Amino acid sequence: MDFSLIVSLLSLTYFLAVVCIFHVLKNFRTAQAAIAWIVGLTAFPYITVVLYFFFGRNRFKGYVAARRIGNKELSHIAEELSAYAEQCICSAPEGVKELDVITQLTTMPFTQQNKAELLINGEQAFESMFNAIEQAKDYILLEFYIVRDDVIGNKLSQLLLKKLSEGVRIYFLYDDVGSANLNISYITKLEIAGVQIRSFNTVSKRRKRFQINFRNHRKILIIDGHIGFIGGLNIGDEYLGHHPGLSPWRDTHIKLQGPSVLVVQVSFIEDWYWSANTVPQLNWKPQLNDPPPPSECSSNIDTNGAVLIVPTSAADEFDTCELFFLNCINHAKHRIWIASPYFVPDLQIISALQLAALRGVDVSIMIPENPDHKLVYYAAYSYLELACQSGIKIYRYKTGFMHQKVMLVDQRYACVGTANLDNRSMHLNFEVTALVCNKQFVADVDTMLNKDFKNCRQAKASDYSERSLAFKLACRGSRLLAPLL
Numbered sequence: 001m002d003f004s005l006i007v008s009l010l011s012l013t014y015f016l017a018v019v020c021i022f023h024v025l026k027n028f029r030t031a032q033a034a035i036a037w038i039v040g041l042t043a044f045p046y047i048t049v050v051l052y053f054f055f056g057r058n059r060f061k062g063y064v065a066a067r068r069i070g071n072k073e074l075s076h077i078a079e080e081l082s083a084y085a086e087q088c089i090c091s092a093p094e095g096v097k098e099l100d101v102i103t104q105l106t107t108m109p110f111t112q113q114n115k116a117e118l119l120i121n122g123e124q125a126f127e128s129m130f131n132a133i134e135q136a137k138d139y140i141l142l143e144f145y146i147v148r149d150d151v152i153g154n155k156l157s158q159l160l161l162k163k164l165s166e167g168v169r170i171y172f173l174y175d176d177v178g179s180a181n182l183n184i185s186y187i188t189k190l191e192i193a194g195v196q197i198r199s200f201n202t203v204s205k206r207r208k209r210f211q212i213n214f215r216n217h218r219k220i221l222i223i224d225g226h227i228g229f230i231g232g233l234n235i236g237d238e239y240l241g242h243h244p245g246l247s248p249w250r251d252t253h254i255k256l257q258g259p260s261v262l263v264v265q266v267s268f269i270e271d272w273y274w275s276a277n278t279v280p281q282l283n284w285k286p287q288l289n290d291p292p293p294p295s296e297c298s299s300n301i302d303t304n305g306a307v308l309i310v311p312t313s314a315a316d317e318f319d320t321c322e323l324f325f326l327n328c329i330n331h332a333k334h335r336i337w338i339a340s341p342y343f344v345p346d347l348q349i350i351s352a353l354q355l356a357a358l359r360g361v362d363v364s365i366m367i368p369e370n371p372d373h374k375l376v377y378y379a380a381y382s383y384l385e386l387a388c389q390s391g392i393k394i395y396r397y398k399t400g401f402m403h404q405k406v407m408l409v410d411q412r413y414a415c416v417g418t419a420n421l422d423n424r425s426m427h428l429n430f431e432v433t434a435l436v437c438n439k440q441f442v443a444d445v446d447t448m449l450n451k452d453f454k455n456c457r458q459a460k461a462s463d464y465s466e467r468s469l470a471f472k473l474a475c476r477g478s479r480l481l482a483p484l485l
Contacts, residue, residue: 017045020052036480077269080284081262088112088259088286093306093437096412098331102435105320106310108266113288114258114307116436118416118444122240125233125253126152132223132255133159139169139282141222141268145178145215145418146234149186151242153235157186161193171280172197173271175216178234198275200430214314217418217429219253220268225283228261230254230309230434231416232404239403246372246401250452252339254416254434259286260307267311267432305438312419313430321419322426324433326352328409335362337408337449341401342420343367343380343394344479349421350383357391365421366449366456368403369396376422378478381464381471388461395456402452405433406445413437414445 020041028034040048081088090112092099103109119125133140140163147153160170172190174182176199190197200216221229231253233239241248256264262284273279312321329336329352336356343365345353357363365387371377380394387394407415417433419425436442464475 013045013049016049017041020049023052039480077266077284084259084286087288088262090306092308096437098327099308099413099435102308102310102324102327105316105318105323106312108263108309108311110306110308110437111259111263111286112306114256114260114305114436116257116260116305116307116434116438116441117255118441118448119229119231119253119255120448121251122233122249125229125231125251126240128253128255129221129229130155130159132221132227132229133163135227136163136168136223138224139171139280140224141171141173141220141265141272141282143173143216143218143220143268143271144234145175145217145219146236147174147179147182147186148234148236149183150237152237152240153186156235157190160190160195164194169280170195170197171272173200173216173268173275174198175200177215178217196276196280198272200271201275215424215429216271217425218267218271218311218432219418220264220432222261222265222268225262225265225285226257226287228256228264230256230264230418230432232418241400243401246370248400250397250400250402250404252404252406252416252448254436256307256434257287258307259288260309260434262286263309264432264434267309271430305436305441307437308435310415310417310433310435311431312433314428315430319427321431322346322348325349325407325419325421325426328407328415329353329356332356332361332363332409334410335364335408336410337362337364337366337406338421339366339402339404339406339449339452340421341368341403341405342373342376342422342425343383344376344422345383346423346426349426350386353392354386354390362393363391364393364395364453366395366397366402366452368401369398369457370401372401375478375481378471378475379481381467382475382479384459384464385461394459395453396459397452397456399455406449408442408445408449411439411442411446414442416445 021038024034024037024041028037037048037052041052088111089109092103092110117128119128140160160172164170172195174197179199187197219231219234232251233253238246239249239251243249265282269279269282310324312324326348329349353363367380384394405417405419413435415433415435417431419431419433425431464472
């Protein structure tokens, strides 16, 4: 290669690195992320400049603009819902008044007269979801991060086609990064039949940029505005325990009935408007649930619960997801149990966990022993010494792969959703969590997690300190990349 061409390419690379560094200094909100990018751009500009084009942005400005425009299109929804506000909306129940600030952050209210059913693992969750789809009379809303063209994916496709033939409208949203391997024939078949199916459009529709940061990590299913599902399960055979290296697969979902479903529906409609620029006509009349007779109450059904839906994203004015977790951790009185497959907390989260443990709160974190992402696996080890010193207990789930995203705070409330304890969920992904205030539901989550902890081993500081230098370097290096994971 001509020497002058080599010099030109090197000069261009370093020029782009400097431009990227200025962009980092101007736009990044956390010192961790800024330092990680600047170190990479300075030391390895040839690689990091390319990565920055893919992962550099931390604000989804296109969605923010669409949301502002969409507010005009969605104004009728607020009017329809306001007619039922007195029956459906409630303030934070006694004992959890600290959650009022979360309703301000999300502009989503607590609702009452809900039912919430805990769905443990894929068999139970998919059976419940498919049964609900069979019951659909008017419309079905689906939003998933990963959709696969496999056995369970094709079962869903066939069921949707059947409901379509019965006159049910279907709106299907998938993430174009998470579902990058989805066969185009799968989408085309549904489109031809009449399913309204869209990708989330992580990449701006007007300015095609190499950006895959803003992933729609939500998993939502809504039936006629009356039944809703949220949780950790995507559409894929691995969630039924058919992954060759990660089975059995441990996950958790939640089934909702009542006014809370309409709050989830609002979140779906915002995402749909961004992707399709249309607002479907949906049901906005809540289904109020009276407590059933004691003889008909199963042990895992909330008979009259207050539910708060917490949607979070990079389009929020504040770092809503991180503030939500911080609020829960800081107000825990006796215990906070968190199950997350990805444990790469930033300084604020790890500090809050330390303070909680030091004031006597039982802080127990459940993460997988068998990882699906090596960098995250190594990064988690680097927190062991820090965690053990302050009394944070980290448990590694040994029986297959643990993918659930669950939080239990004292005996006051439990959360099931899509958000992980990592930078991507806290600052970049679109996530949604259902927070349930009900003694029976909390007790069921307690029972479920206690059973899961029996399948764990408690990690020790020596798991890290007594390992080889190469292992420690791998862990520390992975942790340095934590803001980018």
